[in-house]
Amino acid sequence: MASKKMSKCSVCGGNKKWGKYAFKKELKSGICPTCWNKLFSVSSIARADIAEHFSNEQMKHLTDRDMELIASKMGDSYSAGEYWDDLVECVEHILKLE
Numbered sequence: 001m002a003s004k005k006m007s008k009c010s011v012c013g014g015n016k017k018w019g020k021y022a023f024k025k026e027l028k029s030g031i032c033p034t035c036w037n038k039l040f041s042v043s044s045i046a047r048a049d050i051a052e053h054f055s056n057e058q059m060k061h062l063t064d065r066d067m068e069l070i071a072s073k074m075g076d077s078y079s080a081g082e083y084w085d086d087l088v089e090c091v092e093h094i095l096k097l098e
Contacts, residue, residue, distance in 0.1 A: 011035040043078060045071045045087070053088050058095055066094050 008015055009032035029036070045067065051059060062070075070090050077086040 007032075009035055043071075043075065043083075045074060050087065050091050054091065054095070061095060061098050062091070066098075070094055 007030065010030040012032065012035050014032065047059060047062065047067065050070075070087070073090045073093075074083065074087055077083065077090070
């Protein structure tokens with residue numbers, strides 16, 4: 001691994017220190033650790049996305065907090081490639097907790 005190095009970030013333009021534990025790709029990219037590790041949203045979800053799979057009675061029980069939890073769990077499973085199947089399963093799980 002590289003030692004601490006001061007360089008200009010190619011994303012934000014700021015002068016940042018790369019720590020000795022920086023990844024080689026990170027160092028070669030010229031992207032500072034802050035920009036390298038910045039999180040971006042992959043997707044969003046609305047009640048309309050799940051309405052065709054659940055009754056109105058079930059839908060009434062889903063709070064905004066439940067929807068946030070479902071969105072979080074779907075974000076975890078999104079990379080697995082079975083998003084829509086997992087979405088239904090996730091909502092069923094949340095509904096059973098109520």
